[in-house]
Amino acid sequence: MSRCAAGATVPEKLLYDAFVYDSPKERDTIRDSKFDEVIVFGKIPRRSVRVPLYFGGNKSPDFMYVLKRNDGRLSLNFVVETKDVEKRSDMRESEQLKMKAAKRFFESMSSESFDVTFQPQVKRDQIVVMIKQLLAS
Numbered sequence: 001m002s003r004c005a006a007g008a009t010v011p012e013k014l015l016y017d018a019f020v021y022d023s024p025k026e027r028d029t030i031r032d033s034k035f036d037e038v039i040v041f042g043k044i045p046r047r048s049v050r051v052p053l054y055f056g057g058n059k060s061p062d063f064m065y066v067l068k069r070n071d072g073r074l075s076l077n078f079v080v081e082t083k084d085v086e087k088r089s090d091m092r093e094s095e096q097l098k099m100k101a102a103k104r105f106f107e108s109m110s111s112e113s114f115d116v117t118f119q120p121q122v123k124r125d126q127i128v129v130m131i132k133q134l135l136a137s
Helices: 024-031 094-107 127-136
Strands: 038-043 064-069 076-083 116-119
Touching: 024 076, 064 127, 076 094, 076 127, 094 116, 116 127
Parallel strands: 076 116
Antiparallel strands: 038 064, 064 076
């Protein structure tokens, strides 16, 4: 169930004109995604990006980012799936398998001219830290 943050200021770099989220962690991620390395970001609408799962069905990630690289090249595409657990090992085995499948799916999309990275985000992961670590690697 999606919620809309009443009275919340929509971040300038958010693709949409509404502050909509599915969990408190997603709300925090949207709120905290206001920094220079982010060119644009958005909450991915349900079922709009379908990652096929080798054990049946599909998965749709939560967020997409276009990031400014430290080396001056313009974009690094970053896809995030938020989970309302304290640490990755707290995820159910089926969720861990979905994260592995999504990681492989997005890795297969990367090329020399198009770079995409997928990462799960749990309660203790701060989006700012995740992005800065990704850009530093």
